[in-house]
Amino acid sequence: MTTAPSRTAGDTPAALPKLAAFDVDGTLITRDGVLTDRTAAALEALADAGVMTVLATGRPWPQTTTVVRRARCLTYAVCLNGAVVMDIATGERIADRSMTHTEAIEAAEITRKLLPDVHLAVDLADGRHLWEHEFAPGMPSDLLADLQISRVDDAIAAVNGAVLTWLVHAPSTDTLTVVSELASEMPLGTEIRPSGLEMAEIAATGVSKSTGLEIVCQRYGIAPSEVIAFGDGLNDIEMLRWAGHSVAMSNAPESVRAAADVIAPSNSEDGVAVVLEALLAGRSRNIATAPR
Structure with a gap:
């Protein structure tokens, strides 16, 4: 049985939301990178019921294609933690939120100065990914x-183009310490935050999954109160707090679970499907105790 955190299961939506946003790694797919048949079917059923289904991930757009092919009902993808927003049907990039060249270079130089053992990687707006030779973080195999x-x-x-994000890998320092130590040192126009991987990330100020989702919502006149969001990572906390209704996976850290309305079974237990099936069956007020 799952449990509700600071808010109760009675706060979950009494009716279907207009938009559902899903983190990918640790949430929508299994540890092995698989979108299961049960979860794919639940997403399809949600879309058939008229709910817009959107990815909200730290992955670059090309690395969402496996999920997109398995769940053809997905409409938009908020990628790189909000730096890019894609229209899945057309392949059009509807938002591209890069740092200025000066901001990007200054932020990276400050990071290198304050973290002597740091290794950097950069996601460029033209789709290229440049990694330093010693940059070797743990990432999903797929x-x-x-x-x-x-x-x-x-x-x-x-760097020879617009920068969307820097990835900051400091082997001797954990992610939250990196963020804490560098947050006040970042140049105007940039910020550092957890990336969703075991490292920090630098992006333009205000870029996040929630602001990326707002771009989609504004297209359709959808309010945050009409959104349900699912996530498991530190980079999902703002999104979970922003959405009218939020679900954290049981495999999430305590700080993430505390930000959500409801705790779902883990991603290895089809937790997203459990919640969606309950929602579609009209058991939304009992999501927190939905049977597996």
């Missing part, structure tokens, strides 16, 4: 298999 990476000696020197 993401690594598809990611087109160019290895460079110095990512800062190699």
Whole structure:
């Protein structure tokens, strides 16, 4: 049985939301990178009921294609934690929220100065990914298999286009410490936050999954109160707090679970499907105790 955190299951939607947003890794797919038949069917049923289904992920757009192919009902993808928003049906990039060249270079130089053992990677707006030779974080195997990476000696020197995000890998320092130590040092126009992987990320100020979702919502006149969001990572906390109704996976850290209305079974137990099936069956006020 799952349990509700600070808010209760009675606060879950009495009617279907207009938009449902799903984190990918640790939420929608299993640890092995699989979108199960049960979860795919639940997403299809939700879309058939008239709910817009949207991805909200730290992954770059090309690395969402496995999920998109399995769940053809998905409409938009908020990628790189809000830096890019894609219309899935047309393949059109409807938002691209990069740092200025000056902001990006200054932020990376400050990071290198304050974290001597740091290794950097950069996601460029033209779709390229530049990784320094020693940059070697843990990433989902399916993401690594598809990611087109160019290895460079110095990512800062190699930047020759608009920067969407920097990934900050400091082997001797945990992610939250990196964020805490660098947050006040970032130049105006940039911010550092957890990336969803075991490292921090630098992006333009105000870029997040929730602001990416707002771009989609504004297209259709959808209010945050009409959104349900699912997530498991530190990079999902703002989204979970922003959405009118929120679900954290049981495999999420305590701080993430505390930000949600409801705790679902883990991603290895089809937790998203459990919640969606209950919602579609009219048991929304009992989501927190929905049977597996």
